[in-house]
Amino acid sequence: MFFTASLYISLGIFLFGLIYKVSSWFRLTLDGEIEALRPGKRVSASLKGILFTLFSRKILKLVKTFFFDVLFQSRILRESLLRWVMHGCLFWGFLLLFLMHALEKYISYSLFKDYSPTLNPFLFLRNLFGLMVMVGVGISIYRRFFLKVPLFTNRMDRYALFILALVMLSGFFLEGVKIGSHTAYQSMVEEYAVTANEKELSVLESYWVEKFGVVSSRVRGPFDREILAQGREVHEVACASCHSRPQWAFISYSLAKGLKPLGGLLDRVRFPLILWYVHFLACFVGLAYLPFSRMFHLIASPLSLLANAVMDSKESDPANLMTKQIMELDACTHCGTCTSRCAVRIWAEEIPNLKILPSEKLGPLMAFARAKNLGEEKIRNLQEGLYLCSNCYRCTGVCPVGINLQELWFKGREALLGRGIPEALLLSPLSFYRGLRREDLEGKIYEKPLSVIRRALEDACTGVDLQASLLDIQKADKCFKKDLGLSDWSESSSFCFTCTTCSAACPVVRHYPNPPAALGLTPHQIIHAALLGFSDPIFKSNMLWSCLGCYQCQEACPQGVRVTDVLYQIKNMAMERLKIKSLAETRS
Amino acid sequence: MKLALQRCCGTSIYLKQYESSTDAVLKALGVEIVDIKQFSCCGYPLKNFRYRAYLLSSARNLALAEKEHLNIMTMCNCCYGSLKHADQIMKDHPSERKEINIVLNREGLEYAGGVTVRHVLDILFTEIGIEGIRKKIRKELGGLKIATHYGCHLLRPRQVAQFDNPAAPAKFDDLVEVTGAKSISWPEKLECCGSPLWGINDELSLDLTERKILDAKRSGADFLCVACPFCQLQFDRVQRILHSRRGTKETLPSILYTQLIGLALGIDGKTLGIDKNEIDSTGILRYLS
Secondary structure, eight states: OHHHHHHHHHHHHHHHHHHHHHHHHHHOOSSSOOGGGOHHHHHHHHHHHHHHHHTSTHHHHHHHHIIIIIISOHHHHHHOHHHHHHHHHHHHHHHHHIIIIITTTTTHHHHSTTOOTTSTTHHHHHHHHHHHHHHHHHHHHIIIIISOOOOOOOHHHHHHHHHHHHHHHHHHHHHHHHHHOHHHHHHHHHHHOSOOOHHHHHHHHHHHHHHHOOOOSSOOSSOOHHHHHHHHHHHHHHTTTTOOOGGGSHHHHHHHHHHGGGHHHHHHTTHHHHHHHHHHHHHHHHHHHGGGSGGGHHHHHHHHHHHHHHOOTTTSOHHHHHHHHHHHHHHOOOOOHHHHHOTTGGGGGTSOOGGGSGGGTHHHHHHHHHOSOOOHHHHHHHHHHHHSOOOOOHHHHHOTTOOOHHHHHHHHHHHHHTTTOOOGGGGSTTHHHHHHTGGGSOHHHHHHHHHHHHHHHHHHOOSOOTTSSSOOGGGSOHHHHHHHHTSTTTGGGGGOOOOOHHHHHOHHHHHOSSHHHHHSSOHHHHHHHHHHTOHHHHHTOHHHHHOOOOOHHHHHOTTOOOHHHHHHHHHHHHHHHHHHHHHHHHHO | OEEEEEOOTTHHHHOHHHHHHHHHHHHHTTOEEEOOTTOOOOSGGGTTTOHHHHHHHHHHHHHHHHHTTOEEEESSHHHHHHHHHHHHHHHHOHHHHHHHHHHHHTTTOOOOSOOOEEEHHHIIIIIIOHHHHHHHOOSOOTTOEEEEOOOHHHHSSHHHHOSSOSSSOOHHHHHHHTTTOEEOOOTTTTSOOSGGGTTTSHHHHHHHHHHHHHHHHHTTOSEEEESOHHHHHIIIIIHHHHHHHHOOOOOOOEEEHHHHHHHHTTOOHHHHTGGGSSSOOGGGGGGOO
């Protein structure tokens, strides 16, 4: 009764969760509310897409992907043999246990005429599959907690490992204590023994105690050879056809042997029953919580692999692409492959923002898809993390569940930038890749973040006004001079005698008919202002942010001033200033 | 000869033809390349934002190559400039080296300064040599006029780049001419392609690119030739955007040096990805004889 009730409750929660999660694929977006992406339209677009795919030549691709990537998991094998073994053990062990053992009522009994959980090969296979799962869990724990692989283990990862281990261990121990349990033995005798003869029952029990590890208080060894031989005869008639030797359950039997000294006690406190409750309740909790945990990848990951095999960002319906992207966020298993191969992973050592790492961006992106108002600090962090990407596409190439991560970064980045929070990195060469895709963005969406950051820069640098007829040296930034002086790049500045050769050599300066008007300061003026400590006019000058880094000025300087390198350093300082300023604003 | 190849992040998806043509040309010339899987970005994009993050990235790659006892070859001017600059900083500044190595130590790496950074053009010019290449030339590109574009960080700053005379370079021109083509002289030859500002200040970037393209065209060039992914993306992809945004009629296709020399070495156009360039470059096949 309790079993059935809890089964239906957990199944109910599971189904509710499943519907809730799957519907979120159609409800959520990374962009704002766009008419074309209303849930109803997305559902019909996806049905249309699926139908068209199923009745086109792409079906072959789907079949191929299903066998190679979903079942054989070739993408994991390509990355690492150890991980392939780990995941294969978990996947196949768990799947087969689920089909053969958990669903035995529906599958095993109808598939095999003489199925019985106590008979071989099923008795043995249950242990084998269980062992596979445990090996998988073991390798996973080893990789996450002992091997020096760059992995970030979060609450969800720990939960997944815990619930799997709990289900498996409770199962093994349950079988183990049942092997030793006299109560279990007795109930089998009552149900199946063809004899009621006291003597026959006694020799049978002696045989099971001696050979199969039952702990009995009624009969005690050592037994007579004769008695065992008789016991064996009864066993073969009454038991053997439905019960293979328990030794075949090799793990549970070893556990039973270890627990033998406690056998009687465990049986008296009805320990098998307790373990049975633990075992099925752990399974039901796992089932009920599945749609809300990382284990949901069981459903979303194969779909991601299949969808990415046949979808194309240029040809597919934009509504379906958005649906796919939200689904991909659920498909992530947080395995960390993307992060381990990320070309800019090392930046996280210097910039304290974990969201630089691909594997750590998906969770926050999902949170953003759910609620666009994450709060300024979170958005700032995620936005910076998304921008700190060299667009090498390695993450996308290696993702074992085929998520098009690079496209997620692109979509997510633009959605966040649209919130209007200034992003300093837009002024770095990382913007080159954003520029390459400017045709994928509407003009306004493309231009706005650039003007936002330029304005933020102006607002942050109001110290000295160059338009004033008299510059107030009191307002000079003394720290600026000191910081600049620390580097060997800039100590050369003091040799500058303002000959303007650098400005004449600069292709940007040469481009404008009236350089001071267009650029604010030209390179020689920047060097001069830097020596005086007037940082703000430099920070907001167009020249600084229009510097190509082509080193023409530095090559031309007759005094050996490292003009370009100084400009690089000043940009670093401006970024630092912006960051401090924006942090202060967020906090206040 | 065996070298670790630093593939530029920008090539993996936007410029696959640079990878395939480089692989094919180096194979034909007997240069063995090793791909170090753990290589990171060279850090160039952060040089003006977080200098230390840049230095760390480059130093990490240097350390990885040192561990394999290999020198690094780059196929990108910006990777070249960044790695070379970082190498000098690590060699000349013990305090910075110490600090960076503390971070690298966390993944069991350390850079002691035993790696030389080379550009693919440098390997071709210095190690194989013009005569060495000439022996392997199968087809000539006679009559073809090329505007050779060196790119900034191959030449400047001179203390770092050390590839050629930054005011009057000739090595790349020689490498172009060994194919039978003529490397023309053009006033804007040593200017920047404009790519560092693409995405930041697009109008200025387009102005600079347009200026170079027009200058090369007026000087009689049939093609631009480059050896850096950023320059190529600027002259190819961004030139296409230039046409659509400004309605510019004047077109000058740009070809990667590895594609050019690859044709002369007799490698087929498909492997070199001649048809993959956005501005149609297949016209170059007409010059082959």
